[in-house]
Amino acid sequence: MAWHRTRFAARFGLDVPIVQAPMAGGMVGPALVGAVSDAGGLGSLAFGMTAPDAIGAEVAKVLAATNRPFAANVFLHEPGVPTADQLARSAAFLAPIRAELGLPPQGSEAPGPSHRVADQVAAVLEAAPPVVSFAFGAPSADVMAACRRRGILTIATATTPEEARHLEALGVDAICAQGAEAGGHRGTFLHPFEAGMIGTLALVRACVDAVDVPVIAAGGIMDGRSIAAALLLGAEGVQLGTAFLLCPEATTAKPYRRALAAGGPTAVTRAISGRPARGIENRIIAEGRAVEADLPPYPVQNELTKAIRAAAAAQDQPAFLSLWAGQGVGLIRDGVKAGDLVARLAVETEAALLGALR
Ligand SMILES: Cc1cc2nc3c(=O)[nH]c(=O)nc-3n(C[C@H](O)[C@H](O)[C@H](O)COP(=O)(O)O)c2cc1C
Structure with missing residues (x-):
């Protein structure tokens, strides 16, 4: 059965049209990415939170490994600028959490972004990986031209059919349609985030109609049955994040691993980073609910919770960590090597498609 020979797989040189989602925040490194790519899928390094001068070496490691x-x-994203009120609200929200973790009270200064987006993009282009994927926005004409000059293929994330059309007009090679079930940050960039909370089933179908370039389905996909469903909707690839977080090659922290293995429920919150993101419900999400609508925007709130998340990780305490995960987390497999997971997903997809045809 030739289900895996989609336009996306052919254009990107993949044996199976399965993408391991980029996951910023220290869960993904060259070992996981290399294993997925060696298995015929597309591994993805995540540089959204990486210092520009560290990017070249990471790309070089994967180039050398596979x-x-x-x-x-x-x-x-355009870095958001907080108001004084938002900063005061954030300080009041986080003060008891800092105290509980034994951290000193936070200063009154608004922290600037750790890294400039333009510098990160320049470092990635310089490193010239085979594929660059974009989230939280649309690449400029200059960035698209630089990718083409270097022979880099491009993927960009859409959460509405309008965003998919916008990205297609810029010339991206594939569009990742991120449904509301997805773990991690919402990619919405043309609308308020609520307008981008469309379920994967409805979004993928609408995006396939809206654009001619291949659509990659993302959000809540954990096994071959869901991959088969996405393909039946017209997707030519799938992108899975949560499903890879418990692979031995992932660098997911221990308390995060325990929370993933225990499963959901998940919720979308702005309380941790200032940008809506889906994670396993914990105390920081629950306690942030009353104030999250008016906390500082991304990346300022993310900077303000950094010390809290570091202390929580050091204290093996999941209550105040970002436990990003999609709604399919209950189906996560623990301890399966990434290459084996790609192979199993392919076998399951074929079985599901054959079953559907019977
Ligand atoms: C822990 C985590 C971190 C993520 N970080 C990124 C990221 O850095 N860049 C990005 O484009 N998407 C990121 N995402 C979103 C994924 O690209 C994708 O949309 C999502 O994982 C799909 O849903 P699933 O987790 O249910 O498979 C992240 C997702 C998770 C779970």
Whole structure:
């Protein structure tokens, strides 16, 4: 059965049209990415939160480890500027959490972004990975031209059919349609985030109609049955994040691993980073609910919770961590090597498609 020979797989040189989602925040490194790409899928490095001068070496490690295609992912947001009220609200919200973790009270200064988006993008282009993927925005004409000059293929994330059309007009090679079930940050960039909370089933179908370039389905996909469903909707690839977080090659922290293995429920919150993101419900999400609508925007709130998340990780305490995960987390497999997971997903997809045809 030739289900895996989609336009996306052919254009990107993949044996199976399965993308390991980029996951910024220290869960994904060259070992995981190399294993997925060696298995015939597309591994993705995540540089949305990486210092520009660290990017080249990470890309070089994967280039040395595999001759298969892989992606490097960057964020394209405009850094938000907080009001004094938002900063005061954030300080009041986080003060008891800091105290509980034994951290000193936070200063009154608004922290600037750790890294400039333009510098991260420049470092990725310089490193020239086979594929670059973008989230939280649309690449400029200059960035698209630079990718073409270097022979870099591009993927960009859409959460509405309008965003998909916008990205297609810029010339991206594939569009990742991120449904509301997805773990991690919402990619919405043309609308308020609520307008981008469309379920994967409805979004993928609408995007396939809206654009001619291949659509990659993302959000809540954990096994071959869901991959088969996405393909039946017209997707030519799938992108899975949560499903890879418990692979031995992932660098997911211990308390995060325990929370993933225990499963959901998940919720979308702005309380941790200032940008809506889906994670396993914990105390920081629950306690942030009353104030999250008016906390500082991304990346300021993310900077303000950094010390809290570091202390929580050091204290093996999941209550105040970002436990990003999609709604399918209950189906996560623990301890399966990334290459084996790609192979199993392919076998399951074929079985599901054959079953559907019977
Ligand atoms: C822990 C985590 C971190 C993520 N970080 C990124 C990122 O850095 N860049 C990006 O484009 N998408 C990121 N995402 C979103 C994924 O690209 C994708 O949309 C999502 O994982 C799909 O849903 P699933 O987790 O249910 O498979 C992240 C997702 C998770 C779970």
